[in-house]
Amino acid sequence: MIIRHKDRIASPEIVKSGFDDLGYICSEAIATAVYLACQLQKPILVEGPPGVGKTELAKKTAEYLSAPLIRMQCYEGLDESKALYEWKYGKQLLYTQVLKDQLGSVMQGASGLDESVERLHQFGDIFYSEQFLETRPLLQALREDEGAILLIDEIDKSDQEFEAFLLELLSDYQVSIPEIGTVEAKSKPIVFLTSNNTRELGDALKRRCLHLYIPFPDTQLENRIIASQVPQIAEELRRQLVDFVAALRDMALKKEPAVSESIDWARALLLLNVEELEPQWVKNTLNLLLKYQDDIEVVEPEINRLVRALK
């Protein structure tokens, strides 16, 4: 892709501090991955537990490079007519109607079948042409003049066939449309694929991508993330909150609270004017952090102990 601000991807440090300014506090690994993806023109496959900011990374990259973001959500049964292109059937039908009416005047004066067929061939065939092509996200990303950020979200939800279909796009930045031929990217997009690991992705796909795993952040990083997202929260409360969430992640839960949940929680505590983490408040707001009743039942009896440990 044509990057208008070359200086913004000059080194991983610059990427990192640039993301900081946009409010996306990231680790060294994330910044290095974005840097490499821009420099090597390779797609990044981002994996990690839900809520650690995988999708957000693509959004922020688009914002940072001031490029358009094209997003494609994957789901089971997604096929190329929904992801790549579709013909405008209605208009094609109308076209054949018009053609039928015009046919008489085109054929006028032709004698014999051979000549008619010849005339028909001289007549430009636009039935399958770009005019009747309805672009879908992938094709749109290839057609952007100055390149784009293409986010293929939750690739693990799509079928295996679709994954195979993506391979051509990811390695050569081109797609084949049987009726037209190969469409090459006007400018190579930067591709982000995200996965929650609900199924193992194919080796062929992994081979074509840089692989970035985003784990839960350590407490220091999470402190900074919350400070940047919820700047009004008091420093002491923030520390307690982050430590509490870290303690929860150590417990055997069905779904550990992710960063997005701690941010929500911080916002809620701010709204409730909580000054210090107390068992009663924690108990009342626990459903913001934990999304399963089982988990809440596991944690509730432990709240007193956990809160005491924070002080």
Place this chain on the structure above:
Amino acid sequence: MQRVLGNFIHALRQAGIPVSPAETLDAVKTTKLIGLDDKVRLKTALGLTVAKCQEHKLQYELLFDQFFQFATQAVASEKSEVPLDAERGAGSEPTQSLERSLKSSPDLNRQITSLADAVQSPLAQQLMQGDQAAMSIAIAGAGNTVGLNQMQIFTQKPIFTFRMMQQLGMDALNQELRELSQQGNNEALVQLLKTRRKVLREQVQDFVEQQYALFAQAEGQTLRDSNLQSLKFTQVDYQHIDQMTRLVRKAAKQLASLHSRRRKTTRRGFLDARKTITTNAAYGGILFNTRWRARRIERPKVMVICDVSGSVSRVARFLLLFLYSLQDVLPRVRSFVFSGELGEVTDYFDAEDLETAMAKVMNHWANRSTDYGRALTDFETLALGDIDNKTTVIMLGDARNNNGDGNAKVWKQVYQRSRRVLWLNPERSSLWNTGDSIMADFTPYCSQAESCNSLRDLTRILGKLLKYS
């Protein structure tokens, strides 16, 4: 530089991380882009290109640290850059022991400078200078020359050590030492050289040891693994059970990923109206070509019955392990075990992890005398009604019934109701129907009866099950 990277990738592959040539190229590009100065960043960046899942990432990080301890010196030696801080590369034990030996003899230390001119062979001179960094570079260089990364088994360690010493110029040093001691007036020098030669040998040995760990250890593991695959389950030692378990899981995972693709049949079923209309738009909406909805092939429903008495119990253990590791492709496995009476153990496996469940099942059901008649009667009341024409029934047992009645008529019913009946017998087929084995009663009512006593058999049989259902 590229050579070092190549070696590193070789080490990664040895450790079981599949790095493709394309990924190697990416790694080279990445290294060029990032540079060699910032080791931490290089580690992160290379990790993004070569290690593509969590497990591999951990392994990669360990190997990176292990490898680049010495390889930094090799890079420097290729560029013939001598300045290299001693702590970075050679902060290992030999350096310290050399320093200790120098400290313990301060009077020798003073003489060194005067004696250094007296020696001629290059190695001796190098030893006298006592420049550790240069020495480590020389060692790494010699390692490259003798092809240390080709080492395969541990018995090769001494020969490689010897070759490296040769490469470093040991012969000339020994020759000179002999001459010096014959002259008889350089006792201190000879002693010093001998000590340093000893230290050098230790250093080289350490280096060989470390390289062995990097390149060859995994090789030995692969060899052992392939032996274990064809080893009979009944002969697996207790100490190898963990390894075997790991292998079973690995094989199951391979099989699962092979068959995780849901295949479709294009047999005619329902008309796909949407597709039909769109494909026929070209013909003015006249329906020339019809499109049909593809039907997905159903996963087999599996019921497995395991004899867990005596000798069969170990095979049962691995069969159950295998089946439950196949969860992704075989989500509906119901399992029953018996020795005397029969019971369903599906819930054990749902509730707990495999190991604990297995232990509980074995404790509760195993080690009673076998009674096929009783077991099949129990099975009839428990599950016969649930068998339909999509069910595959797998029986694992040696059909040794202590001269009791096998109750084969139940088995006949099972055969008639189910889609397929598999009988896996851990004994060789030549032993069937000898002694108290009543295999002949059951074989008429089996779609397939096979001898199954190794991981290889298990993979083959279950692979077929997944492929053709």
